[in-house]
Amino acid sequence: MSCVEGEPCVEGRKRRRAVLALGLMAIIFLALSVVSFLDSRGQAVPETVAYAGHEAIAGKRVFQAFNCMGCHTLVGNGAYFAPDLTGLYDKVGPAWLEAFLPSAGAWPTGAAVQVQLADPEVAAEAGVTTLDEYRAKYPAAAERIERRSSHASTMPNLPLTRTEVRALIAWLKYTSSMNTEGWPPVPRVDGLSLRHAQPLPVAAAQTAAVAGTDAAVAADAAPSEEARGESLARDYGCVACHAADTRRLVGPGWGGIYGADVPLADGSIVQADDAYLVESIRAPDAQIVAGFTAGSMVSYAEILDAEQIAAIVAYIRSLGENAR
Amino acid sequence: MIRIEYQTQRLSLRFFMLMLVLFFFQTAFGLLLAAQHVDPALLAGVLNFNVIRAEHTNLAVLWILSGFIGTILFVGPLLSKRELAAPALIKFLFVALLAIVVWNVATQALAQTGVAGWWRGEPLLQEGLEYLEAGRIADVVILIGFAILCYVVLRTFPPLSQWNEIHWGLGIGVVALTLVWIFGMFFVERLDLQEYFRWYVVHYWVEGVWEVIHISLVGFLLVLMFRADIKSVGYAVFWGISLVWLSGLIGNAHHYFWIGTPEFWQFWGSLFSALEPLPLVFCFWHIYLDAHQDGKPIRNMPAFAFLLGSVVLEQVGAGILGFTMTFALTNVWSHGTWVTLSHAHLALFGTFGMLGIAAAYYAVPIMRGVAGFDPRLGKLAFWLVFTSMLGLGFAFAIGGTVQVFIYRTLGLDWFGGDVAPAMQFAKLLAPLFGTLFMVGVCLLAYDLLTLGLTKPAASARRAQEARALAVRTPSRWGRRLTGWEAGLWLLGLWIAGAVITLGLLSFNLPLVQQGHAALPYLMASIGYPGLFLITLLFVWRFLSSLEARTHVNTETSLAAATVAPSGAG
Numbered sequence: 001m002s003c004v005e006g007e008p009c010v011e012g013r014k015r016r017r018a019v020l021a022l023g024l025m026a027i028i029f030l031a032l033s034v035v036s037f038l039d040s041r042g043q044a045v046p047e048t049v050a051y052a053g054h055e056a057i058a059g060k061r062v063f064q065a066f067n068c069m070g071c072h073t074l075v076g077n078g079a080y081f082a083p084d085l086t087g088l089y090d091k092v093g094p095a096w097l098e099a100f101l102p103s104a105g106a107w108p109t110g111a112a113v114q115v116q117l118a119d120p121e122v123a124a125e126a127g128v129t130t131l132d133e134y135r136a137k138y139p140a141a142a143e144r145i146e147r148r149s150s151h152a153s154t155m156p157n158l159p160l161t162r163t164e165v166r167a168l169i170a171w172l173k174y175t176s177s178m179n180t181e182g183w184p185p186v187p188r189v190d191g192l193s194l195r196h197a198q199p200l201p202v203a204a205a206q207t208a209a210v211a212g213t214d215a216a217v218a219a220d221a222a223p224s225e226e227a228r229g230e231s232l233a234r235d236y237g238c239v240a241c242h243a244a245d246t247r248r249l250v251g252p253g254w255g256g257i258y259g260a261d262v263p264l265a266d267g268s269i270v271q272a273d274d275a276y277l278v279e280s281i282r283a284p285d286a287q288i289v290a291g292f293t294a295g296s297m298v299s300y301a302e303i304l305d306a307e308q309i310a311a312i313v314a315y316i317r318s319l320g321e322n323a324r
Numbered sequence: 325m326i327r328i329e330y331q332t333q334r335l336s337l338r339f340f341m342l343m344l345v346l347f348f349f350q351t352a353f354g355l356l357l358a359a360q361h362v363d364p365a366l367l368a369g370v371l372n373f374n375v376i377r378a379e380h381t382n383l384a385v386l387w388i389l390s391g392f393i394g395t396i397l398f399v400g401p402l403l404s405k406r407e408l409a410a411p412a413l414i415k416f417l418f419v420a421l422l423a424i425v426v427w428n429v430a431t432q433a434l435a436q437t438g439v440a441g442w443w444r445g446e447p448l449l450q451e452g453l454e455y456l457e458a459g460r461i462a463d464v465v466i467l468i469g470f471a472i473l474c475y476v477v478l479r480t481f482p483p484l485s486q487w488n489e490i491h492w493g494l495g496i497g498v499v500a501l502t503l504v505w506i507f508g509m510f511f512v513e514r515l516d517l518q519e520y521f522r523w524y525v526v527h528y529w530v531e532g533v534w535e536v537i538h539i540s541l542v543g544f545l546l547v548l549m550f551r552a553d554i555k556s557v558g559y560a561v562f563w564g565i566s567l568v569w570l571s572g573l574i575g576n577a578h579h580y581f582w583i584g585t586p587e588f589w590q591f592w593g594s595l596f597s598a599l600e601p602l603p604l605v606f607c608f609w610h611i612y613l614d615a616h617q618d619g620k621p622i623r624n625m626p627a628f629a630f631l632l633g634s635v636v637l638e639q640v641g642a643g644i645l646g647f648t649m650t651f652a653l654t655n656v657w658s659h660g661t662w663v664t665l666s667h668a669h670l671a672l673f674g675t676f677g678m679l680g681i682a683a684a685y686y687a688v689p690i691m692r693g694v695a696g697f698d699p700r701l702g703k704l705a706f707w708l709v710f711t712s713m714l715g716l717g718f719a720f721a722i723g724g725t726v727q728v729f730i731y732r733t734l735g736l737d738w739f740g741g742d743v744a745p746a747m748q749f750a751k752l753l754a755p756l757f758g759t760l761f762m763v764g765v766c767l768l769a770y771d772l773l774t775l776g777l778t779k780p781a782a783s784a785r786r787a788q789e790a791r792a793l794a795v796r797t798p799s800r801w802g803r804r805l806t807g808w809e810a811g812l813w814l815l816g817l818w819i820a821g822a823v824i825t826l827g828l829l830s831f832n833l834p835l836v837q838q839g840h841a842a843l844p845y846l847m848a849s850i851g852y853p854g855l856f857l858i859t860l861l862f863v864w865r866f867l868s869s870l871e872a873r874t875h876v877n878t879e880t881s882l883a884a885a886t887v888a889p890s891g892a893g
Contacts (some may be wrong), residue, residue: 025573032577036585037517043584046513061442067435067452070374075583077519078454081361081373082728083651083737084660140737147741154364154740156372156392159437175515181590183582183654184732190836191734224812229336276611 044177051170059171067141091140103240104155107148112237229315258320330401332408339394340684346387353380358755391680409479470502489558493540516584523579531572539564567603601643622874626702630682632722637674644821656829663724692776698786708764715757723750725848802872824851
């Protein structure tokens with residue numbers, strides 16, 4: 001500190017006082033910090049949280065690797081392009097996330113969420129087994145199914161594996177259990193009842209009803225079996241994991257798969273004919289394709305009837321013909 | 325006539341040029357982000373929003389650092405009265421910086437496929453944490469770069485006993501820059517602890533370290549531009565730095581309101597970060613005093629315009645907009661919305677970006693030996709980037725206010741269906757002002773890159789033209805700016821800030837929470853445009869009063885302009 005000539009030099013003293021005040025503040029800050037992370041506070045920690053056998057910390061690594069924070073926020077920090085994810089798990093539940101994350105480009109339908117509930121692990125985490133119970137327990141999931149399903153979402157499809165999806169859900173389960181001191185503020189009014197919600201849930205239900213009538217009319221006109229299979233594949237969430245081309249999402253792409261020779265995990269090779277495809281839908285773990293793990297897909301034997309499975313196989317067959 | 329006192333000062337030129345190139349790309353990425361906000365399907369799957377945003381924020385940090393390094397290298401020898409130490413290391417630093425820029429731009433794209441390069445639990449390639457997206461490899465190289473900068477600065481400076489406040493500011497600044505960076509180099513499992521340490525880097529960088537470097541460099545640039553007394557500037561620098569740390573050390577608490585840390589941070593954060601504008605007011609006042617102390621014409625108008633812009637946007641973006649959302653009761657609404665974007669853009673580009681550009685406008689003509697250059701392009705570029713950045717701040721603030729109401733008050737969380745359509749007006753304004761900003765960036769980059777490289781005769785003729793145009797009778801708008809008037813302008817800015825703060829507070833009212841947005845919308849549409857218009861008019865008024873001095877004795881001033889500044893310290 002320089003002194004002005006001809007005046008008594010007190011700068012040294014001033015500087016010492018400033019440093020002293022700063023030191024006092026540093027002590028206050030550090031003391032507050034230590035108290036913040038004491039175990040006795042009871043704040044949730046990721047080590048103790050797991051989802052369907054996947055650890056929350058593994059999910060954090062996926063969350064960072066895909067830079068989710070670059071669009072979303074978590075505890076309000078990140079980009080403001082997409083919603084905050086802190087309390088999402090508690091709001092929409094695990095089955096909705098299981099249905100959404102593998103094919104984030106479109107909002108999942110009720111049927112797609114129902115399919116996830118068929119997995120006992122997911123049902124156990126959700127605490128319910130039927131879609132109706134699920135909708136009652138997770139109103140935010142019900143709202144998403146009513147208003148958004150079949151709409152495109154703003155999020156791009158990400159190449160997430162089954163393990164990564166479950167790890168991410170474990171991470172969100174942890175963040176949901178955190179105490180964030182009352183943030184975000186709880187709305188005092190039901191926004192869905194106001195004109196700001198577009199489309200209003202009532203209007204959406206009406207549109208769906210009209211669409212249903214259309215579908216009924218269309219059904220009278222007897223659409224091709226492939227078209228019916230395509231719409232089933234969408235409604236039941238198949239497209240969440242299977243692309244219509246040769247890309248591998250969670251499962252193999254359907255493009256060109258019909259009639260192809262498929263190498264199995266046990267080293268044998270089978271032809272993907274009608275019988276094989278029906279079997280894969282009804283009992284996915286019976287014949288695992290090389291490079292995939294058992295348990296990735298739920299059995300659709302109880303969810304789809306023989307006619308519906310035949311329609312989906314017809315759709316897959318049509319994709320195979322297109323590819324060739 | 326123009327001369328450089330120390331040859332190693334020339335090493336700063338490459339850092340200024342790199343700064344301009346990075347600034348261009350950073351703006352281009354920002355423009356893409358704005359376009360994706362309007363049409364989220366744009367480039368989806370090819371170049372996702374999160375990747376572009378990581379490039380945008382990382383390049384912002386890198387070009388600002390490049391500007392800082394350039395400025396420090398340029399003033400270092402003047403402060404020390406000797407050549408820079410270890411010029412070979414500085415050349416290496418430049419190559420390392422260039423390499424890290426290319427490496428980091430490339431590795432950020434890996435987020436699209438979820439590749440982080442995990443090795444022993446650490447992400448080597450990229451780590452997807454806002455502002456700290458760089459992976460460990462880049463982190464380590466950057467740390468080495470900072471260490472080189474420390475070595476060069478400390479070796480160049482005179483012995484400790486001869487240090488004045490500017491030496492202290494810069495010395496502490498570069499060392500702290502290095503030390504604080506280390507807190508971002510670990511994978512932390514707990515979210516609350518990760519955020520706690522992430523703000524060590526982000527907050528203490530901008531509000532502890534960069535602010536200190538900023539105050540010191542602004543102080544010294546004022547000494548160079550106005551021959552201001554280094555003792556009086558030193559006094560301001562000392563108190564500026566002291567106030568920055570006395571308020572900012574605990575002020576970091578405003579980042580710990582909602583991340584899972586205890587409620588008591590809301591008290592400490594609200595109290596201390598409300599004091600954070602104090603040093604900025606101090607800095608604001610000083611630029612007024614120094615610019616008006618001798619009444620001589622400004623020799624390098626673009627450089628001064630950007631310096632003034634830096635100090636004024638620091639006041640408006642960091643000081644006032646930061647203040648409006650720093651209280652727990654306002655932050656609970658603004659947190660995690662576009663409202664913060666308004667503050668972040670004005671504060672980061674305004675305060676630190678404009679300082680680098682100001683320093684480049686000051687240093688480049690001297691290093692290229694240009695005797696009087698045409699300032700018109702630079703001034704036009706200043707007005708373009710300054711006005712359009714205020715416009716961007718307006719777009720973000722208005723969009724943010726709508727977002728708070730729809731997303732937080734009404735609880736509508738379908739971004740594609742409810743939130744984004746409600747913000748459509750603001751979302752359209754962003755690329756509009758972004759394009760204008762881009763034009764400004766291109767102009768100033770072109771001007772600085774080519775300054776002094778065109779034919780001397782042509783440039784001398786253009787400078788002559790500019791001078792001829794500048795000579796005109798001063799109007800009332802160009803009369804001398806008194807201290808009273810400057811104080812009134814400052815008061816006006818803060819009154820607008822108070823309206824904004826009350827507007828954010830009004831989200832707590834039961835009436836608003838029942839779904840009536842009129843009050844916060846009204847306050848925001850008075851407060852934000854008011855604040856930005858007063859800012860614009862004030863800077864216009866300030867620069868006009870200085871331009872009017874050109875009228876007096878143009879020729880003498882030109883002779884004076886050609887003498888490189890000396891004698892500081």
